[in-house]
Amino acid sequence: DKAVEPMGDSRDDLWIADRLYKKLRELYATEGGVFPDPILHLHWDYDDGDHPSSEKVAFEINGYTWADRQGLTTFGNLKDDGSTACGCWIYAGYFDNFETPKCRSRVKDEPGTTLGTHLGWAWAWPVNRRILYNRCSMDEHGQPWDPTRPLLRWDGEKFVAQDVTDFVATNPPEVSAQNPFIMMQEGVGALWSPSGMKDGPIPEHYEPVESPVSNRLNRRQFNPVAVISGKGEFGALTEAENPEFPYICTTYRVTEHWQSGAMTRSLPWLGEMMPDMFVEISPTLAAKLGVQPGDRVEVTTVRGSLVAPAMVTPRMRPVRVHGREIEIVGMPWHWGYMGKYTGASANVLTPHVGDANTQIPEYKAFLCNVRKAGGSGPVRG
Structure with missing residues (x-):
């Protein structure tokens, strides 16, 4: 359901996708092209005046019988003989008709009679199972x-x-x-994946590629099949227990950010709520460095450095590993050199290391150093 009217000449995604396909179909019909059949004969009947119907798209995702266009109520109705069509089987049943689709149901459970599963309130995949x-x-x-x-x-x-x-x-x-x-x-x-794991099948403990301590549970310090990439200074890594980088650095998002910096930095109301990069440190580390809230600090890794205001909070606490306390330094994502709200980027610090199976980056634990940089207030890019 529409939340707001589009501003200016902006259009919603459904309108853009619909016009894009129709233009492509027109070009294939008039000018031809390699293998045109999938474009020219694509089932596409979502028109509803000047705007494609989101309800018709929902019905297509839900699925229906091909002969009489009756909506499917469960994925159990799907057939492999061409008699049914379905955009995504897990959603079969969520929009089975146009008058009273289950996803728009708003029936609450009676108070005190259930666990609050509320089976009549909206719809959950698959088959409304909660x-x-x-x-x-x-x-x-x-x-x-x-x-x-x-x-x-x-x-x-x-x-x-x-x-x-x-x-x-x-x-x-x-x-x-x-x-x-x-x-x-x-x-x-299952305790482990039966196949397909590059570092399986039995779970092992490895330290991050950059760790402040040695691995006492394994002769291998870090995952031997981790994906290590990057060139030049961006590909640099430091060894474990390097005294030049004594702190653990981690990254995270904050509530005010929306999905990625490219969007957040372009939306004034989000930028106003969270305008600047910051470095979150514990009171104990702040005392050691002589840093007050708002003072600028420089965070350095073997790959690069950035300067940003310090946020001193008890949320950041040192961890005790191998009998010694190690401080944790945190900073959010999202800033960079483009957009309405620019600033120092954590990307200049993070290592180019990926998980062996998914290549998800190892941005939650790497080594850094922190020093007081002088001055206070935001640091604009």
Whole structure:
């Protein structure tokens, strides 16, 4: 549902996608192109006046029978013979009709009668189930582990449920107990991934590539198949326990930021709420450095440095590892050299190290040093 009217000449994503496809189809029809059939014969009937219908798109995602366009109520209605169509199986049932789609339902549970699953309030994927793998809330006899909060319970003949069951409810509890994780190949919980892990299958403890301590649980200091990239100074790494970089640095987002710096720095109301980069340090580190809140500090890694105001809070506390206290230094993302609100960027400090399986960056723990830089107030880029 629309929140606000678009400003100026701006258009919403659905309008842009619709016009883009129609223009491409027109060009293929008039000028031709390599393999035109997927463009020219794409099923695209979302028109609703001057704007494509978001409800028609929702119905397409939900799925329907091809012959009579009846909405699917569950992914169990899907067929592999071409008689049904569905944009995404996990959403089958959320918008099964145009008059009273389940996603717009607003029926609250009666007070004091349920656990607050509110099955009549909106819709949750899949099949409006609120808790995945909910068979695990009961023992092998179908009795809840916590009798005071019975999400599901076997009464001797059937399951009494306050959720959509995530198992075949017609089976007796002794049978369903053998397969509580229906989305898992084995049907049961797993301690490790059976295949595909580059550093598996058994979980190991590795220190971050940059760590203030040595690894006492493994002869390998860090993951031997971690993805290490970057060139020049951006690819530089420091060894463990380097006295030149005695502190742990970490990065995070704050509530006022929206998704990424490219958007946050371009929205005045968000920039006004959180206009500047800052470095969060503990009171103990502030005392050691002679830093007061608002003083500028310089944070340095082997890759680069930045200057920003210090925020001294008890939220940052040193950790005790191997018998010594090690300070943690925190800073948020989002600033850079472009946008309405510019400033120092944490990207100049972070290491170019990725997880072995996903290449998710190792930005939550690396080594740095901090010193008082002189002056106070914001540092603009």
